[in-house]
Amino acid sequence: MTDKGKQGAVLVLGGGVAGVQSALDLADLGYYVYLVEKKASIGGVMAQLDKTFPTNDCSL
C-alpha cells in the first residue's frame, strides 16, 4: 500500500500542550505516535498554570 515505503508513524518531540495536542490529532488521523518527553510526565508548563484567561477554567 505504501508508496516509497512511507512510514505511517510520527515522532513528536515535547510533551507540552503543543506536543500532546499534535499527538492526539495525529493518532486520531490514523498515525502511530511516539511522544518523546524529557521529563517524567507530560503536560509541560500548561499544567502549572492555575487558570487560563479569559475563560478561567481549569487547564487540564
Next chain:
Amino acid sequence: MSKTQFKPRILGFFCHWCCYAAADAAGVARYQYPPNVRVVRVLCTGRIDVRFVLEAFRCGSDGVFTGG
C-alpha cells in the same frame, strides 16, 4: 443537647466535569472535610430535576448540595 450530636445527612448532586472532579482533587491532595455527604454523580447540573431535590428532602435528607 441533641444539637452537639446531630450529624446531618446530606445528599450531593455533583457535576461529573466540575464539582465531582473538584472533590476528587481534594482527595488526591488529602484535604479533610466532614463525612456527611453522599454523592450522586450526574453529567451536568442541568440534569438535576426538581423532583430529585424534593425527593431527597422527602427521604429525610437534612440538606441537598448541588455542585456544578
Next chain:
Amino acid sequence: MEAGRSPNIEILANARLMALEGEAGGFTARVHQEPRFIDEDKCTACGTCTMYCPRPVVDLYNERLDITRAPHIDYPQAIPAVYYIDAKACLRVNYESCNLCAQTCTAKAIDFSQKPREHVLDVGAVVLAPGFGKIDPAVLARFGYGKHPDVVTSLEFERLTCASGPTEGHIVRLSDHKTPKKIAFLQCIGSRDETCGNGYCSSVCCMYAVKEASVAKEHEPDLDISIFFMDVRTQGKGFDESRERAEKKYGIRVIRARVPRVEEIDGRLALTWTDEDGTSRSELFDMVVLSVGLDAPEDARQIADLCGVELNKYDFCLTSAGSPLSTTRPGVFVAGAFQGPKDVPESVTQASGVASLASEELASARGTRTVSVMYPEEDLEIAKGPPRIGVFVCHCGVNIAGVVDVKAVRDYAADLGDVVLYEDPMYSCSQDALKNIARKIKENRLNRVVIAACSPRTHEPLFQETLRSVGVNPALVEMANIRDQCSWVHAQEPAEATQKAMDLVRMAVAKARHLEPLSLQMVSVIPRAVVLGGGAAGMSAALAIADQGFDCILVEKEGELGGNLRMLKWTLDGQDASAILANLVTRVQGHPRIRVMTNAVLENVTGFVGNFVSTIRTGDSNEEVRHGVCVIATGGMQYVPTGDMYGESPKVLTQLELEGRLSKGKGGLRGVNSVVMIQCVGSRGDGMNHCSRVCCTQAVKNALKIKEMKPETAVYVLYRDIRTFGFHEDLYSEARRKGVVFLRYEPEDRPQVLKAGNGLKVRAFDRLLGEYIEIPAGLVVLSTGIAPGENEALSRVVKAPLTPEGFFLEAHAKLRPVEVSVDGFYLCGLAHGPKSLDESIAQAKAAAAKAAIPLAKGEVPVTPLVSRVDQEKCIGCGICESLCPFHAIRLVKVDKRRKAETVTASCKACGICAAHCPTLAISMGGFTDEAIMAQIHAFSERCAS
C-alpha cells in the same frame, strides 16, 4: 489529557532524541530513555514512597517554592499517573543504601534494576514541540531576583495564587510570610531587551500579568497592584476587552514605564522610573513580580543540529509567513513556542496544524502502523435476566483499607438484594485483579458489577473494558468512590468513613439494578468536506484536506479566489504576497480532489457530523451536496473609516491603499515629504471594540518601506500601544532606528486631521513637550482595523454562535480553538478574528486536521449516554429543543404531529432536556430517572419508596 489512553500514542518519558536520519516519509530516530525505577504497570500512585523517602528534593513543579522527595509525581493529574524516582537525589541509586521506598511499597512497584533503554523508531515525519526555555537568571538578577526574596517571577506568583499550590492560594511575601499590601508587576523581563539578546516581544506576558493581578485581587481584594508596561499588548481574541474589564473591576493601576532596577529599602522594594512626560518618580512596594518572557528552549541548538533544521537569530525555529509550520528540513515540522513566543490557543492551533502537515505528507501510509483493540462479541441475553450483581470492594493497598473497614463493607454488600458475589481485591485495577474480575463475571454470569474503589472519572473506562473483554456490555458497571471521596478525605474518622463507604456501596448497588446495556453506535461519514470561503485560509484548508486524500468543495462568494489576500502587497515579514496568492490559486485549481464553486453561497445545511446535506446557491440555481464536515473560512472585511477626511481628501488613505501606491515604486511618493499614520482607526473602541492585531505591524512595515524608498520622508506613527508582538518587534526597533517618530495618544484625545491650505495637517498631543503639535502631512494613512464579514446569515444557517464583535465563536478559547460548538464545523482565518497571513494559514491547517479526523476514521461514535425521547409521551412543546446547548434535539413531524427527536451524534448527555420535559418523555442513558431516584432512596433508610 486523554493522550495517556490512546493505544496509538506511546509516551516515552524521561527520554531524549539522540539522532534523526533519513528523509521525509522515512526517518529513523534514535531515542535514549532513562529509567524511572518504578514499574508503570504496578504503581498505583498511592504516594507511600514519597512519605517514606528521607531525601528532600526541591519541587520544580511548584517553582521551587515547596519540597518533595526523591520518588514523587509532579502533580496529581500527571500522565503517566505513575511516580518516578529522581535519580540525582536517590540514596539507593547513588549509594546503594536506603531502599526504604522499595520496602514500603505495597504494590512492589519499585524496581532499581531498571536500565536505560535505546529505541530505534521508524517514522515518516517529525514534529518539534519542545516548548520554550527560561530567561537567563542573570537578567532576572538585574531586578533583584535571587537577592530580595520578595522579588518573584510570574510563574512563581502563579503557583502562589493557585489554590492547589504551596500556600493554598494565599499570597504571601517569601521574606516574612505576611500578606503584601502593594505589588508591582514589571513587564518585558527578558523580552524587548536587546541588552540581553532578546529583542523580540514574548507576546504572552501582558495578558498573563493582567490575569495574575486579577486572580490576586480576587484572593485579596485590598491589594494595591500596579503593572509597569511599555506597551499594553493584549492583542489576542477577546483579550483587550477582558483586560479593560479587569482593570476597571479590580482597579489595577497601569503605569507606562520601564523600571530599570529594584532596590531594597527597610525590607520594602523601591522602584524608580521616568514617566512619559519625563518626570522621575519613585515608590515603595512590598512585592515585585517579574513578568518573565519566553526564551528559546535551552536545547534549541542541540535540537536544530540533531534534526538538521535552521534557527532564527534568537534561536527559535526558522519558518516563513507562507509556510509557518515547516522547518527548513522537509518532513520536520514545528509547533508551539519553539516557532516563536505564543500563548496556549495559538500553540494548540499550531499543534493541530502540524498534524495536518504530517498527515498530508504521509497520507498514503495512513493506518498502516496503528493498532486497534478487539473485543469478543457481546452477550445480549445476559443483561435481560434478573440482576446478578457482583460487588468488588477495593483495598487499594492501605489507601482505602487503612481507613475504611473494607471487609465489613464487603460483608455489608453481601446482604444487599441481588448481590450474588462480593470480594475485596487488594488492588482492583492491577492486571491480576482485572483478570480475576473478568473470570468471576463469566463464572457467576454477573450482569451488573459494582466496583467500590477510586473515582469513575479516572478508572471507569478500565473496568468498562474488563466487562467488554468478557462480552458484557460496558454500561453495566457502576463505581462507588470510596477512596478519593471517602478514605482519603476522612482519614481521622474511620467509623464515619466506613459508614459512608457502606452508604455509597448501597447507593451504587441500587443504581446498578437499573443500569441498562447501551450500544456504542457508529455513524458512517461521507468522506467529503465543504470549505466556505476562498481566501488564504479557505484555500489553505481545502488544499490541506485534499492533500490528506479527501474530496473537498471550495465555495467562494466572489467571482474569483483570493479574498483579502488580493489586496495585500507584502506579508508582515516582507515577502511578496501576490506570489503566495498565485501559488495557492494555481494549486487549488489544479488539484484533482478540489472542486471550486465561485459566486456561490451556502443557503442551508441539514444533518449532523458525518452526514450533512448542504444547499449551495450559484446565481439562480441551487445544488445539494452531501458532505461529512465543513470548514468556515469566510474571511473578514477592511473597516471603512467614517471620519479623518477619508473620502474627502485624496491624501487620506488606508494602509492597504498606501501599499497599493508603494507597490508602484517611488513615484507613489512624489511630492510627499511627510506621512502621518494614525493607528486604531475602527479598533479598540473606535467603532469596533476589538484590537485588530495586525495594524501595528502593518504600519511599521509600511513606514519602513517608505524609509527604504525615500529615506528623507518624515514618518510619524500616532498610536495607543504599539503591538508588534513576537519577532515583529524587530521591525519596530528598526523603524525607530531609522527615524520613524512614534507618538502615543489617549483615546479621549484622538489626533485630528485638519486642512492646511492645499494640504493637510494632523494635530496631536506631544507628552514630552507637554503641548499640542501640528504635523504637516503629505499623506495621512489610516490603520484601519479588520471588521467581521457578514457572518449573521451564515451563523443562523449553521447555528454557530458569534462573538459580540461579530466573529465566529470557537468551541473553547484554549482547548478547541478551531472547532465550532456545532459538531462537524471548524473555523479558521478572519472569520475567527483578526490575524496575519501566517496565522491564518496555520489556523487553516489546524482546521483541516480537525476536519479530516472524522473523514479519516470513516465513522463517528455516538456516545451511548445520550438522551432518548419517548415519542408516545412527547407533546412537541419544544422546550427541550430551545434549552439544548448543543442543538442536539430537533422537532420532527411524526403523523402530522410535532415530536422531539435527539440528534444522537450531537448530544453531550447534559440532561437539561430530561430535567425540563413536561411529560417526562426524555430519558438519559446511564443516568435515568429511575436510576437516580433509586440512588436517592438508597441514600436514606428513612424513606419507604
Next chain:
Amino acid sequence: MAETCRQVLKDCGVNPERLALEWASAAEGPRFVELITDYVRRITALGPLGEGAGEPGWDVLATRLEAAVKAAGVPKVRTAYGTFAKKMHQEGHYTGDAIEDGVSSKVFPTFRQERLLLEVRDCLREGPKAISDLVVVTGAGEEELSGILSAFEKKGLASDTGSGWVLKGE
C-alpha cells in the same frame, strides 16, 4: 431549578437554605473543601430536617414534600417550569432577581396549586378532615382550602359530610 426548589421548599416549611447550589471547577479542590465544610456547618446549625427554626415537624413535612414531589411530575407544573426556563434562555438574562421574580410569578403559583390539590386529596383519602385539620397539614389558608374543596365538590370528587370532608367514590 434551584430557585424553584427553594420557593417550593419554603412553601412546604423547609428552610430553603438547606439547598445549596455551588460551583467549583475541576482544579478547585480546596474551594470544594471550603464549600462543603461551610455547608455542613450551616446544616448542623439548622438542626435535623423538620426541627429547624420555623420548620413544622417531620410528619407534616413528609406529607407536604410527598405532594410536592408528585406535583413536580405533573405536566401542567412542568410545562410552567419548562416554559419559564425557555423564556430565560431565549432572553439570555440570568440575574438573580429576574429568576426570583420569574419563578415566583410564572412557576410557583401553579406548583403550589398542584401541590395543595394533591395533598388535600391524599389527606382526605386517609379519612374525613375538617378544614382546620387541613390548614395544619398543608400550611395553606382556610380560604384557599375552601376554594380547592368546593372545586372538588363541583366535580363530584369530594363532599362535606358535616363531620369533615371526604373523598367520593374511593
